[in-house]
Amino acid sequence: xxxxxxxxxxxxxxxxxxxxxxxxxxxxxxxxxxxxxxxxxxxxxxxxxxxxxxxxxxxxxxxxxxxxxxxxxxxxxxxxxxxxxxxxxxxxxxxxxxxxxxxxxxxxxxxxxxxxxxxxxxxxxxxxxxxxxxxxxxxxxxxxxxxxxxxxxxxxxxxxxxxxxxxxxxxxxxxxxxxxxxxxxxxxxxxxxxxxxxxxxxxxxxxxxxxxxxxxxxxxxxxxxxxxxxxxxxxxxxxxxxxxxxxxxxxxxxxxxxxxxxxxxxxxxxxxxxxxxxxxxxxxxxxxxxxxxxxxxxxxxxxxxxxxxxxxxxxxxxxxxxxxxxxxxxxxxxxxxxxxxxxxxxxxxxxxxxxxxxxxxxxxxxxxxxxxxxxxxxxxxxxxxxxxxxxxxxxxxxxxxxxxxxxxxxxxxxxxxxxxxxxxxxxxxxxxxxxxxxxxxxxxxxxxxxxxxxxxxxxxxxxxxxxxxxxxxxxxxxxxxxxxxxxxxxxxxxxxxxxxxxxxxxxxxxxxxxxxxxxxxxxxxxxxxxxxxxxxxxxxxxxxxxxxxxxxxxxxxxxxxxxxxxxxxxx
Numbered sequence: 001x002x003x004x005x006x007x008x009x010x011x012x013x014x015x016x017x018x019x020x021x022x023x024x025x026x027x028x029x030x031x032x033x034x035x036x037x038x039x040x041x042x043x044x045x046x047x048x049x050x051x052x053x054x055x056x057x058x059x060x061x062x063x064x065x066x067x068x069x070x071x072x073x074x075x076x077x078x079x080x081x082x083x084x085x086x087x088x089x090x091x092x093x094x095x096x097x098x099x100x101x102x103x104x105x106x107x108x109x110x111x112x113x114x115x116x117x118x119x120x121x122x123x124x125x126x127x128x129x130x131x132x133x134x135x136x137x138x139x140x141x142x143x144x145x146x147x148x149x150x151x152x153x154x155x156x157x158x159x160x161x162x163x164x165x166x167x168x169x170x171x172x173x174x175x176x177x178x179x180x181x182x183x184x185x186x187x188x189x190x191x192x193x194x195x196x197x198x199x200x201x202x203x204x205x206x207x208x209x210x211x212x213x214x215x216x217x218x219x220x221x222x223x224x225x226x227x228x229x230x231x232x233x234x235x236x237x238x239x240x241x242x243x244x245x246x247x248x249x250x251x252x253x254x255x256x257x258x259x260x261x262x263x264x265x266x267x268x269x270x271x272x273x274x275x276x277x278x279x280x281x282x283x284x285x286x287x288x289x290x291x292x293x294x295x296x297x298x299x300x301x302x303x304x305x306x307x308x309x310x311x312x313x314x315x316x317x318x319x320x321x322x323x324x325x326x327x328x329x330x331x332x333x334x335x336x337x338x339x340x341x342x343x344x345x346x347x348x349x350x351x352x353x354x355x356x357x358x359x360x361x362x363x364x365x366x367x368x369x370x371x372x373x374x375x376x377x378x379x380x381x382x383x384x385x386x387x388x389x390x391x392x393x394x395x396x397x398x399x400x401x402x403x404x405x406x407x408x409x410x411x412x413x414x415x416x417x418x419x420x421x422x423x424x425x426x427x428x429x430x431x432x433x434x435x436x437x438x439x440x441x442x443x444x445x446x447x448x449x450x451x452x453x454x455x456x457x458x459x460x461x462x463x464x465x466x467x468x469x470x471x472x473x474x475x476x477x478x479x480x481x482x483x484x485x486x487x488x489x490x491x492x493x494x495x496x497x498x499x500x501x502x503x504x505x506x507x508x509x510x511x512x513x514x515x516x517x518x519x520x521x522x523x524x525x526x527x528x529x530x531x532x533x534x535x536x537x538x539x540x541x542x543x544x545x546x547x548x549x550x551x552x553x554x555x556x557x558x559x560x561x562x563x564x565x566x567x568x569x570x571x
Contacts (some may be wrong), residue, residue: 001203001498006199008510010480012057012077019064026067028150029095032088035064036074043073044098047165048075048117048566049176052092053105053160053506055112058218062157062299066331070162072105072213072328081221083111088120089104093130099550101129101173101262107152108136122519131177135159137310139248140217140226143547146349151219154262154299155187155310158322161331161337175241180476186313190247192237193218193225195266197302220264220301237317238278245331247288249311256335258322260310261293265300272296276502279309280337292322332486358457360420369419373429373570377414379406379565380558390554399554402441422463422471426453444479446494451478465516469503472520476500490534492555496522517567524563528556 005011012033020026020035027038037043043050052078053063063075074092078084093102098109102123106116113134117415120130137155163180171179193215198203206222210216214237217226232240251257260278264267276295283290289312299308314322359368380403409432410417417432418424430449433442455474459467476496485491487498502523506516531553 001198001200002309003198003200004268005200006202011200012079015057015060016064016077019329023068025329026064029091032093033084033090034069034074034095035077036092036416036511037067037069037072040073040096041068044096044100044317046170047100048170049100049173050093050096050097050098050102051160051164051167051176052076052089052102052114053077054084054089054092055107055109055493056080056084056221058197058302059299061516063160066157066160066164066328067266068326068328070168070324071160071331072492080201083109083115083328083402086115086118086122088349090122091409092121092127094126097128097130099129102129103163103167103173103177103180104132105156106132106134108134108149108158109152109568110566112152115495122406123208127191129173130360133180133451134158135182135184135187137184137189137247138217138219139188140190151223153183153188153189153191153220153310154260154311157262157298158187158294158310158312159168159183161326162318162321164326165324168322168324177292183312183318186249187310188312189260189308189310190217190241190243190244190260191220191225191264191308192306193301194231194305195303196240197222197304199302214306218304218306220299220304222304223303234274235281237280238309239282242279242286242311242549243310245311246283246288249313251286251288251311251313254289255318256289256291256314257283258292258294258312258314259290259337260298260308260312260318260437261281261295262299262308262310263297264304264306264308265297266303266305267297268300268515271295272321275307275309283311283509290337291319292334293337293362294332294334299332317509335430342522351537358421358423361422366419367427368570369422370414370417372566373375373410373417373425374420375569376562376565377410380404380407380563383558383561387554387558390467390551390557393551395554398439399441399558402437402439406433406437406442406445407432422455422459422468423453426450427470428482435486442481444483447478447482448475448496451475465498465511466504467506467509467515469500469516472496472500472503488534490553492553492558492559493554494527494534495524495556495559495563498527498558513570514567517563517570521567524556524560528552528560531556 020028023037027036027368050073052074056078057079066072067075076084076088104116106112120132123130135156136150137154138153140153143150144528162183166176166179196207198205212231214231215225215228243407263272386399391399417428426449430446434446446490450469451474455471487493499520502519506519
């Protein structure tokens with residue numbers, strides 16, 4: 001067992017001390033494991049009904065996390081999965097109860113009923129007004145012949161919220177208790193577990209689930225559920241849970257409900273969001289009007305993976321109470337689900353200043369530009385195995401695959417690339433590469449092409465060899481700025497920068513296009529070969545240390561591939 005604890009015996013007191021130490025609005029009675037609002041005396045003096053809940057630890061943030069203005073006045077915590085003692089509950093009642101009285105909100109488990117119930121009886125004998133509401137929102141099991149009744153689950157947190165708002169509004173004890181009890185009657189919860197959980201005192205999981213097995217209706221202490229089945233898609237699981245809740249509550253189309261998507265402790269927010277989408281869709285298929293959603297880990301089962309879904313009937317009065325602000329540290333709040341389409345179209349690129357004024361290339365030049373782009377893409381695809389082998393030695397082995405993926409995307413979209421001007425073509429290619437290629441090479445090549453496009457927008461018309469050389473240099477500078485590498489770091493820049501310099505020298509000397517490209521390729525090859533003698537300083541290759549020495553950089557080698565392809569295609 002690995003847990004971030006000091007000692008299994010001290011889990012509860014250490015947890016409660018940590019909670020109070022980090023929130024000035026809370027106070028602790030250490031001997032009773034009771035947390036109360038720091039302003040409990042003011043609450044009592046204002047004549048507000050006090051609210052107390054609690055139960056065994058292991059369900060955090062319930063219930064201590066819901067102590068605060070607008071929710072609970074106090075929470076009583078027992079040992080993990082163990083009901084708190086009568087005296088602990090009684091101590092909380094005595095501390096916070098004034099003339100307005102106190103309401104106990106109790107999950108329907110035998111131990112909780114007995115201990116909270118006896119504490120309430122003793123408090124009444126002392127002249128205190130105390131009422132108790134049992135929450136039995138579990139709909140997973142058929143409890144028709146069981147005296148124990150349905151279990152209390154995450155719907156309890158909804159009751160905290162509604163009753164807390166009613167008490168804060170100054171409603172009398174009888175009314176707050178009646179509202180809470182009626183609310184409980186319209187709440188249904190069902191969960192699904194993907195794993196077990198480990199009580200720190202036990203040191204091992206309470207049960208086992210197979211690698212592809214889930215359990216519907218499992219209790220929050222590991223009690224048996226309704227069935228064990230093979231895991232399904234999240235949407236199918238959400239359908240199953242919502243269908244059961246709707247049937248048990250006899251919810252009809254058009255009824256208004258609040259939805260809770262509750263993590264059981266080991267479920268990441270991403271999975272809860274997926275389940276929330278599925279639950280919302282399932283509820284709407286039943287014709288329900290889902291007006292509020294709460295999504296997060298609200299009442300857990302230690303580190304159990306899984307979630308529960310809760311539906312609660314609401315009306316205008318209940319909705320107003322649920323919407324009241326609270327100051328409890330763990331309340332995640334309620335959101336209004338989207339009532340209509342919420343997906344936006346992808347933003348389109350804005351036309352850069354002056355881009356619309358570019359003089360178009362001749363048709364022959366456009367055809368050459370398009371065929372050259374396609375030829376470069378094909379060359380990079382053909383070079384994928386060799387680049388992958390190189391990158392497997394000095395990097396993570398994904399360069400060849402990444403460039404091939406980007407090249408395939410270029411070929412698929414080649415007809416849509418605007419070849420009327422080099423600037424437009426480079427801009428379109430930057431977009432394709434940016435979208436198709438992840439990792440490191442994608443954004444670097446996208447930046448290279450974007451900078452080249454900007455450079456070509458400022459070029460003469462038609463573009464001269466000097467303009468092309470400047471575009472190459474601008475692209476290299478963009479890679480340096482974005483990636484932080486420089487020449488001599490054993491990267492693609494060790495090929496691109498020498499090639500750009502060679503192009504600029506050739507253009508200044510009045511060389512032909514073919515001569516300029518040949519000189520660029522020779523410079524790139526020399527730069528690439530130099531990387532074999534360099535210990536990489538940036539990128540994944542820098543992590544392998546001396547292992548990279550003696551091997552050329554795959555990124556630099558890729559530059560020679562596309563430069564050679566251009567030289568073979570451009571006359």
